[in-house]
Amino acid sequence: MASEKKSGLGMFGGVYTPSILTILGVIMYLRFGWVVGNAGLLGSLAIVTLANAITFLTALSICAIATDKVVRVGGAYYMISRSLGLETGGAVGIPLYFAQAFSVALYTIGFAESVVQVFGGLNQLYVALIVTILVGILALTSASIAIKAQYFIMAAIALSLVSLVLGRPLPEAGDIALWGSSAEMTVPFWTVFAVFFPAVTGIMSGVNMSGDLKDPIKAIPIGTLAAVGTGYVIYMLIPLLLAQRGDTASLIEDPLVMQRLSVWGPAILLGVWGATLSSAIGSILGAPRVLQALARDGVLPPWLGFLGSGSGSEDEPRIGTIATLGVAIAAVCIGDLNIIAPVLTMFFLTTYLVLNISAGIETLLQSPSFRPTFRVHWALSLLGAMGCLGVMFLINAIATVVAALIVILIYFWIQRRELQVTWGDVRRGLWMALISKAIYQVAGAEDSKNWRPHLLVLSGAPRKRWSLIELADGLSHNRALMTVATVLPEGSRDAGQQTKMETTIRDYLAKRGVKALVRLSTADDPFIGALNLIETYGLGDLTPNTVLLGSTESPERFAAYCHLLQQVHIARRNIIIFHENPERAFGRKKRIDIWWGGVQSNGGLMLMLAYLLRTDIQWRSAQIYLKLVVQDATAAQAARLNLESLISSARIKAEPMVIIAGDRSFEEILYQSSASADLVFLGMARPHEPADFQDYYKSLSQRAQNLPSTVFVLAAPDFAFAEVVGAPRKVST
Template identity: 45%
Template sequence: MISLRIGRRDPLPQRERHKLGAFIGVFTPSILTILGVIMYLRFGWVVGNVGLVGALVIVVIANLITLITALSVSAVASNMDVGVGGAYYLISRSLGLEIGAAIGLPLYLSQALSVTLYSFGLAESLRIVWPEVPLQPTTLVVIFAVTLLSTRGASIALRSQLPVMAAIGLSLAVFFVGGSSGGHVPGSFLDVGGPLGFWAVFAVFFPAVTGIMAGVSLSGDLRDPQKSIARGIIAAVLVGFAVYLLVPIVLAFNADRESLIRDSLVWTKIAIWPALIFPGLWGAILSSAVGSILGAPRTLQALAMDRVAPRFLGRASARGAGPLAAILFSGAIAMAAVGLGNLNAVARVLTMFFLTTYGMINLVAGLEKLVGDPSYRPTFNIPWWVSFAGAFGCLAAMWLMHPLACVAAIVIELSLWLALRRRAVKATWGDLRRGLWMAGLRYALIRLKGTPEDPRNWRPNILVFAGEVERRPELVRFASWFSQNRGIVTVCDLIEGDLVEGDIAIDERREQMNQFLDVRGYLAFGEVHVVHDFEDGVVSVSQANGIAGVASNTLMFGWSRDHERMASYFRIMRQVSRLHKSMILLRHNPRNMLARTKHIDIWWGGLQQNGDLMLLLAHLLSLNHEWSNAKITIKSIASNELVQAETERRLAVMIPQVRIKAEQKVRLRSDDRPVIDTIHEESRDAEVVFLGLAQPDPGEEAEYAGRLAKMMEGLPTVVLVKNSSMFAGDLV
């Protein structure tokens, strides 16, 4: 497994950083991508298929989703120091590097291949006036030109777009002037009699309004990204919305349905000067290609800075013209894609990648607001439910546009996420996920508080006092087996000393413990506590352990050959039993552990009510895959035949009732043979033996420990159990 740690370095040279304002850096690339080729060549087709009212409804729905996304982007961006990478940066710094990269890598590929798509579109549109133009060579020339322009820096490339914006504005002006005198009146404003349905037409139109990320992608080149992103993209969305509300009205009142559906150049029939439409059309396509070639390398640069992509791609040009290696690499990908020919099928999936990005941005903004981390203090606020509505709108649009492409995009991104998790890519920044889990935990604890405790819901939350856990891993292994992913295991290293005067590296020790537990695959939490006295320390830690009603209910120790240490355990057991905390002592003797069929013996008897907890722990042990074929046998020793028959009867009734697969065996006590010998004879071939603990009288703890040590001599692994639960006797 490869482990990478990521920092926040910003490699842009000082003279290139923070040069662009909201108009040039955000509004210009965004509006030029929004007012693109679909507006010129497909808007008439939209009106012809669904009628004027249907077209306006499509415009409103599509722009509403885009406006919500713009608001979400603005909110998230106003809460952080936005670096290089645009949408990828915002997502990765909120939802974590794995999710950010799973979205960012397809986003980058979509941006790079969009250069090819727009260049193809420009080459095809040139055939309107030059039918013999060679398609693929012209596409390569366009890609080479926009790539060369982008190497001069974002500022120069975007300022060169101002004449394009003027050409688009002029083409809109001649279109509106020409259409103002139109005499055609639509037969029906609700005329939807075209060959395609509403949502099929919506799918064709929606990519026209998904250009807001063109400006966000240049976040690393902005003078003040927190303010510029919000001002630029919201202005672009509102201007685009206004234009898109006017265009279908002009089209509907100046052309019949047949012309709108079949004539992609219907604009030229309406404009007062048709020739001025073409510069706007070509400029719109070219500006979209420039926006993509500016955005793609910066997304790749951010991925390289986070070591998701090769690091050399994150290096900026020495003369301050942006990430030169990433620009050239992106240009090369775009040129290579020319050989694929028709990219229409690929374009559907690319659109899905853009939409998953927009949906994820909405999700980030909604979660940030809902979780309410104290660090989330955006200067631009939006209600959480509005952002969630935008996320749902993006997902719905993906499905309605093309279900198969939607599923393909999500599967690809999920696969990337799983691959990145396996690489164990780590980031040094905090993100939203911890706050999200904390919010969920708080909600669960509040709900749990109002739920009464009941024996059927009891599960072992084990507090293991293991000392140096590296020397006693078997304690944690058995605790994990007993919890069986149903309880919480906490491993405590109790250090006797002075917290103030002692030189005790608590944080380092805790980190060592957690690393050891993670490497061994134990689902446990490491804790380090400094105490003046061992016994008092154990009792204090036992009382303090837990959070909001979820506390440890079982203490676990390893057996010690030192009888005085064992005596202290029994004195602790007396105190914690008043807290309704049970106790487990493990005497580990790992013989026969490799047997194919393991045997678990439970010695049932006495008046301590330990049997139900022993049976429950044995059952939980058998649920682990290492013990999947284990055979549980409840064994007992009867003083006479009458007691033997009664014990067998009670066990025969109990075992089916508790629904635990177990057998029983009741032996008669022999007058000339000690009980210990009978236990040894019956359990010598078992892998684990469960025995109950009694509470010794004060002052007799060491003597009791000696008797137990003698009884366990020659036995395999022994689990000694004292059931002090408030539900003792009812746990099974």
């Protein structure tokens, strides 16, 4: 990264001057008379106060963020990206850059129009192009020189205001309505407000110079608030002068009515020209610095990385300025920017909106790292955000929607690139605050209405047992928590290596589209390590309620394995054992067989697991078969009615199948009936029920050898899975 050296601009030259010159812009000269004529004196003062209140609240949020951390190149983009994350910063920063680049063209075209009105023989396009190039050359020379040029423009604006104050009333001057213009008023109040509001949105001009300031932490708050205060005082005085000296018709119909009211009319023209030029200079100084910051953070595509370079000892973005000048010249050649102008205004307001949200969230979360010297209550920041959003819809609802869609598309484009950053942002703090409140809210025993399988997957290395991860992902389906756990030999990893390995596994899962927590532990015996995880892993009452593990085929491990199952059952956890058919895996994922043993035992859990699995997109077309074996035809009819009643009550799409055993054993029926299934669910006996649980599990494991991939299910004791499924309790056999 290129070094960032500040040129040493102070508060007055680096923040106050560009901000106040952008605030005192063309709307003040060309539209303020129209505002007073349509809204009346009190209406105009209300509009000025409301508009400045929104700007003031946003300025307070900017001050809070600016005094918490060093604000480097990029101004608003830098603040947002370091607070709400790179995706949000980039989504706002890219449109903000283009809005500022196109604004250069808007201001120079406005300058050219006013010049042509005075000197009729000139070509407007040529004047706009020449002025745009001259402004670009001024910015390329030095930000400091451009700031000094704005002092002369400020003098011209000050001269025009003095000329207006010392002016005279119109010969036809009459009384101006206090609210509205009575019969002459044809424009609603909020439409007038929407026209005026852009006049007070110049506070970002100083913030965008953050990388060129000697001390941005002090300069930005003082300069920004001083500019807002100065603008408010001037905007409150001008309606008093216009209402006293003008008449409604002249104020509404004559854009340059101030020229007629001034003691020296040409001073107003100097003010108009100075306002347009200062706004153009402010935009061409700010836009390249946003572009430079975007490139340095890697938000722009890699082939545009050269835009992040700086020139000279002051690290000025000359390459970015040349690029911005090219964009502005192209916009000038198009000539008519009226179609996109509302959208550009929306981008500026979107920036204010997000800045307010950033400050509000940071303050609300009370993060220990957020310690601004300029403190603002979170309610003020969020009130400013609501004001920005309301104004956006009042100005142009369609443009607001268009701007929002553009920001959202850029956000997801940046998010898909998975850019890595070296700083934290408020999002993690927000989630931490929500989690801390949620943990206390879910305290207490688990209830059937809100049950979901929070899985602890004893997978070992995920690459070696991916089918187990795939099954767990299908069952959780982003509805529940899933933790992939591995037990390593004691002493094989130190704490640092273990943390690094957890990160590696988490990244591996994420790249394969699996959202899961990862936990590694060490133990001399893997089964003891697994049991320790089951007993200790979790946060408060939020602990895994279901343990998913693979089957074991090693005779020497049966004793330890079965002991683990017994202890997990005693710990009141559901147990899911996956016995994979390595030749078929999950087959075509079209058919799931559940061998029913009653809703009160494992049946309810198996039915719920099959339902959850089918909600996964890969299993969505699977058919669930609910199979029950009876001894004779006499019992078959009643059994089928019971299964149909169960399926209807459970509201789970499944096909009941009642099989008459006759002289066949259950194993024969199982192999014949489920040979074509893609996944088979079988219930397990509770560990204390068989005389020898090890022999029982060994026979169960052997039974699955010739089956498709099979899931053994053992429900936690005394949990009402019948209520989870929503089945009538009488359905059992």
